[in-house]
Amino acid sequence: MNSVLFVITSLDYGGAETQVVSLATEFTNRGWKALLVSLLEPVAFVEELHSAGVGIESLHMRRGVADPRALSGLARAFRRFRPDVVHSHMVHANLLARLTRVVAPVPYLISTAHSINEGGRLRELAYRFTDSMCDLTTNVSSAGAERYASVGATFPGKSSYLPNGIDTSRFQRSPLDRARLRSEMGLKTEYVWLAVGSLSEPKDYPNMLRALAGVDSASTLLIAGQGVLREELETLARSLGLVGRVRFLGLRKDIAALASVADSFVMSSSVEGLPLALLEAAACGLPTVATNVGGVSQVITRETGFLVPPLDSSALARAMRQLEMLTQAERTEMGAAARQHVVTTFDLQRVVDSWEKIYGEGSAIARGRRSRFALITKERSLGT
Numbered sequence: 001m002n003s004v005l006f007v008i009t010s011l012d013y014g015g016a017e018t019q020v021v022s023l024a025t026e027f028t029n030r031g032w033k034a035l036l037v038s039l040l041e042p043v044a045f046v047e048e049l050h051s052a053g054v055g056i057e058s059l060h061m062r063r064g065v066a067d068p069r070a071l072s073g074l075a076r077a078f079r080r081f082r083p084d085v086v087h088s089h090m091v092h093a094n095l096l097a098r099l100t101r102v103v104a105p106v107p108y109l110i111s112t113a114h115s116i117n118e119g120g121r122l123r124e125l126a127y128r129f130t131d132s133m134c135d136l137t138t139n140v141s142s143a144g145a146e147r148y149a150s151v152g153a154t155f156p157g158k159s160s161y162l163p164n165g166i167d168t169s170r171f172q173r174s175p176l177d178r179a180r181l182r183s184e185m186g187l188k189t190e191y192v193w194l195a196v197g198s199l200s201e202p203k204d205y206p207n208m209l210r211a212l213a214g215v216d217s218a219s220t221l222l223i224a225g226q227g228v229l230r231e232e233l234e235t236l237a238r239s240l241g242l243v244g245r246v247r248f249l250g251l252r253k254d255i256a257a258l259a260s261v262a263d264s265f266v267m268s269s270s271v272e273g274l275p276l277a278l279l280e281a282a283a284c285g286l287p288t289v290a291t292n293v294g295g296v297s298q299v300i301t302r303e304t305g306f307l308v309p310p311l312d313s314s315a316l317a318r319a320m321r322q323l324e325m326l327t328q329a330e331r332t333e334m335g336a337a338a339r340q341h342v343v344t345t346f347d348l349q350r351v352v353d354s355w356e357k358i359y360g361e362g363s364a365i366a367r368g369r370r371s372r373f374a375l376i377t378k379e380r381s382l383g384t
Helices: 015-029 046-052 069-081 091-100 121-133 142-150 175-185 205-213 230-239 255-261 276-283 313-325 328-346 348-382
Strands: 003-008 033-040 055-061 085-089 109-113 136-139 159-161 192-196 220-224 246-250 264-267 288-291 305-308
Touching: 003 015, 003 069, 003 091, 015 033, 015 046, 015 085, 015 276, 015 348, 033 069, 033 091, 046 055, 055 069, 069 091, 085 091, 085 348, 091 109, 091 121, 136 142, 142 159, 175 255, 192 205, 192 255, 192 276, 205 220, 205 230, 205 264, 205 313, 220 255, 230 246, 255 276, 264 276, 264 313, 276 288, 276 328, 288 313, 305 313, 328 348
Parallel strands: 003 033, 003 085, 033 055, 085 109, 109 136, 136 159, 192 220, 192 264, 220 246, 264 288, 288 305
Antiparallel strands: none
């Protein structure tokens, strides 16, 4: 049985974490033995992974604290599990997996970045200096792969693109959900925008709130997500006169139902990779207004929505007004095109097919390396 060990910085309700959980679960379904190691203590997906038969371990690191014991902990996991392939995700996990390879056997190592920018020049240099320690470096957006190559974070020809994927069968709008939730939320005929994502700086919700204040309509904005900036954003919403027009829903798992309530999707990020929330909204057939960052333009085209520059609330407001002014038939056509694009390009089964091919090639290389190592060891023991 082939085996894969996933290493991730954290296991929380984020896009990268959700994607890794989907990969681990799907590979287990396909007959692979899978183990997921989180640098930080897991706070999400534990029951789902156990139910799927995916092993979970933690290195018990604390956020913001460099702990050299993590290297020995990951090395023990490598030696015990003996994976054919190790696939690390997010900058801290990528760097730790590479360094651990120096002291523990890892036949084939893949590192994946989930953003076009993971934190400045020092981290890019760290990627560069450790790039030779991994076999393949990937990014979830083509723009990210190109940027990492251009700034020297990877060796020429070393960085490649392989997108995130979602189970498109789970994300479809329902007229019944629309009627039920609109009634529960007290929504009537008003135009409803949906935004999904952590309440964190990269999502730039202040930009979105200022844009909404500039939209001359009675439209309502639903924001699904949790994070440390909630109180600050609620204060900003009040200062902009948006009381009653913005609803902070907290963490929600019923995204397809919320998409059924909404008329359009909006995203205001200043930095992105290939956001799962955007893929999910498109799969639900929502036309979108989004900032043109990271891999967003791979999802949103002129047929499926409007792209605007980041950090420009006036441009975001104009695009939101433009989408609101379209006819229902025009928005429905855009939404249908969005869903078709996601089903064709970003369906999880297609993405996992691509990863399985890469993992299979890596496993073959791993077996070859192990055979050569065994032969060398035997020759040395015989004194030849």
